Amino acid sequence: MFFASDNTSGAPPEIMAALLNANEGYDRSYGNDRLMADVTARIRHIFEAPEAAIYLVATGTVANALAIATLTPPWGAVFCHRHAHIEMDECGAPEFYSAGAKLVLVDGPHGKMTPDALAQTLATTGASGVHGVQRGMLSITNVTEAGTVYTPAEIASLTKRAKAHNLPCHLDGARFANALVTLGCTPAEMTWKSGIDAVSFGGTKNGLLGVEAVIFFDPAHAWEFELRRKRAGHLFSKHRFLSAQMAAYLENDLWLTLATRANAMGQRLGQGIAALNSAALTHPTQANMVFANWERGGHARLQSAGAIYYDLRPQPDGRETARMVASWSTTEADVDQFLTALRG
Ligand SMILES: Cc1ncc(COP(=O)(O)O)c(C=O)c1O
Numbered sequence: 001m002f003f004a005s006d007n008t009s010g011a012p013p014e015i016m017a018a019l020l021n022a023n024e025g026y027d028r029s030y031g032n033d034r035l036m037a038d039v040t041a042r043i044r045h046i047f048e049a050p051e052a053a054i055y056l057v058a059t060g061t062v063a064n065a066l067a068i069a070t071l072t073p074p075w076g077a078v079f080c081h082r083h084a085h086i087e088m089d090e091c092g093a094p095e096f097y098s099a100g101a102k103l104v105l106v107d108g109p110h111g112k113m114t115p116d117a118l119a120q121t122l123a124t125t126g127a128s129g130v131h132g133v134q135r136g137m138l139s140i141t142n143v144t145e146a147g148t149v150y151t152p153a154e155i156a157s158l159t160k161r162a163k164a165h166n167l168p169c170h171l172d173g174a175r176f177a178n179a180l181v182t183l184g185c186t187p188a189e190m191t192w193k194s195g196i197d198a199v200s201f202g203g204t205k206n207g208l209l210g211v212e213a214v215i216f217f218d219p220a221h222a223w224e225f226e227l228r229r230k231r232a233g234h235l236f237s238k239h240r241f242l243s244a245q246m247a248a249y250l251e252n253d254l255w256l257t258l259a260t261r262a263n264a265m266g267q268r269l270g271q272g273i274a275a276l277n278s279a280a281l282t283h284p285t286q287a288n289m290v291f292a293n294w295e296r297g298g299h300a301r302l303q304s305a306g307a308i309y310y311d312l313r314p315q316p317d318g319r320e321t322a323r324m325v326a327s328w329s330t331t332e333a334d335v336d337q338f339l340t341a342l343r344g
Contacts, residue, residue, distance in 0.1 A: 015249065076136020
């Protein structure tokens with residue numbers, strides 16, 4: 001019963017097979033491998049973006065941080081949600097790689113910035129001239145850190161506010177596939193058609209061993225990103241093993257199949273918890289992440305049954321909030337066992 005994160009799962013057989021195939025013979029290094037040409041063509045096709053520049057890195061943190069560094073100057077403000085991964089969980093990597101850009105936090109319920117809160121924050125940033133940071137860029141996350149999903153219309157209403165100040169817009173898509181499956185829209189609709197300029201396109205949470213793509217819809221950013229990736233030590237020499245994973249991930253829509261499974265298990269768990277009198281969801285379950293609270297006794301029962309999840313915030317009334325994440329390999333039996341232990 002591993003619900004701590006979707007990155008507690010292994011990799012599906014298709015990915016392992018692709019790695020074994022890539023291990024045959026020789027190929028060029030540093031991203032010049034044949035498989036990377038395939039990945040680039042596939043991602044351009046999937047995103048309906050024939051000019052897009054595409055790069056692979058091994059962690060979501062560096063995908064975000066290098067994309068942000070490419071899009072904003074050091075004196076820029078990066079507008080993001082108060083609970084964004086770039087704010088809470090990246091140890092200052094966006095600030096470090098951008099040589100000091102400042103994250104400016106925007107509020108909104110259930111992990112989503114509201115357009116009004118963003119507009120207000122935009123209006124007051126940069127007002128003190130040379131004494132303050134200047135407006136730099138927008139970064140949003142989909143699936144959000146609260147497990148909710150921005151629709152393309154919601155994304156567009158945020159990017160519209162940012163574009164009114166000529167700001168570039170980044171999407172942290174560590175769970176891009178999960179968001180897409182929920183929305184049933186196209187990758188283009190969730191991104192450039194809604195005003196997104198760059199995407200961290202996650203693979204690791206959804207079954208890869210450690211590969212994320214960074215996508216720039218404007219190839220003018222390509223060379224700077226390449227230099228930044230190398231300088232940061234994130235250009236892999238045996239890059240073909242990253243390419244092989246991403247190529248297999250995209251082949252036959254494996255990425256969507258895996259996310260569909262993860263989301264189905266997230267929904268099963270969310271619905272099961274919502275049906276209990278003793279527990280309550282704290283955010284709507286819209287993809288593969290579930291947030292809920294219940295009394296301490298329920299946590300003790302789950303822990304002694306071997307359930308692994310994040311036990312987040314003890315509250316004065318004795319209830320504690322938990323975060324559970326389903327992955328591509330979560331089974332119905334895992335979910336049902338969790339619910340049985342919670343019920344007691
Ligand atoms: C929303 C979001 N963005 C980025 C990341 C970064 O991933 P990594 O741990 O690979 O650096 C995570 C991982 O938890 C995440 O949840």
